[in-house]
Amino acid sequence: MKIFGKTRIIVLIASIILLQSCSKAAENTNQAPPAPELPVYTVITSPATVYQEFPTALEGKNNVEIRSQVDGYLDKIYVEEGAYVRAGQPLFKIDSRSYGEQMNMATANLQVANANIQKAKVEVDRLEPLVAAKVVSEVQLRTAKANYAAAVAAASQAKATVGSARINVGFTTITAPVSGYIGRIPYKKGSLISRTDPSPLTLLSDISEIYAYFSLSEMDFIAFQNKYPGATLNEKLKNMPQVDLVIADNSTYPEKGKMSIVDGQFDKTTGAISVRAVFPNANGVLRTGNTGRVRMPQLFDKTLVIPQESTYEIQDKTYVYVVGKDKKVTGKPVTISGKTNNYYFISDGLSVGDKIVFTGIGTLKDGVAIQPKTISSDSLLKARPL
Secondary structure (H helix, E strand, O other): OHHHHHHHHHHHHHHHHHHHHHHHHHHHHHOOOOOOEEEEEEOEEEEEEEEEEEEEEEEEEEEEEEOOOOOEEEEEEOOOOOOEEOOOOEEEEEOOHHHHHHHHHHHHHHHHHHHHHHHHHHHHHHHHHHHHOOOOOHHHHHHHHHHHHHHHHHHHHHHHHHHHHHHHHHHOEEEOOOOEEEOOOOOOOOOEEOOOOOOOOEEEEEEEEEEEEEEEEHHHHHHHHHHOOOOOHHHHHHHOOOEEEEEOOOOEOOOOEEEEEEOOOOOOOOOEEEEEEEEEOOOOOOOOOOEEEEEEEEEEEEEEEEEHHHEEEEOOEEEEEEEOOOOEEEEEEEEEEEEOOOEEEEEEOOOOOOEEEOOOHHHOOOOOEOEEEEOOHHHHHHHOOO
């Protein structure tokens, strides 16, 4: 019996020890994990240039459809597709033989009309003394003078016909109205050309200057008007800084452009207004039909700057995690007014001195506590400039 009692005491002690061990293990299991250590960025202001980009279609200063003003067979083509020509240079020749014959006939008719004038003048001169001597009636003289006037009118008409025939002969040689580059030539030598042809002989493009047309929404247009000084729209355009052109390969065209004109009204369908920027193109690098993006700068003396990796998006809204005094994070929406490759410029939602989580925001949620690890905002901007 004594041995049995001692055994019971040993079992009881072992059970108490086991229960205490399990209790401690449970306590260790329920204990919260340590707060994550995350880098924290302090919001600062910095001078910056914000760019807005707008897709654009490029056109030459003058784009002229070259058409024939007379009908006939295409006799000669003086230029090649893509060639540069100067104003007044011959481009095409229409067969002029029929128009030359019309010119000859009109000239002959003018000679006949001039001869009739002389004949009528002789008759008037013959009748005047006879009427004065009352040898013939005055009616004959008036008739002769009327015939003379008719001959003069016929001569004027014949002269106009000669002028018209001469113009048509001149139209058979088609010259360049402006300097520029020749486009595609769909017609070949021997083709029958008509004034009513749907396609022009070619398109001549003066690209000494390039016009970049793009559209501004109503909100962008209002912001544009409020952004630059000036009493009128033209004054605002003059005070606007020059713009850049980003071409199709994403490189920036070396010449700066200047805003020059705004359309008179908004398009009722799109709610946008057309705007034009003019770029010099002395070397002919840009051509009509090129595409690109016009980049408009906006200068800020001071703007709030945050790294792009500090943001996340929910339903088209951009948020950051703001770190409170209790080291807990709270998601807060922000308004972006512009961006660079690495940074966003904030117009609303943050203030100078606010602390936001820099990186590692993927696993965070509202109310989570962190161990902030402050990073130098100035050092970050120096390492990754705006």
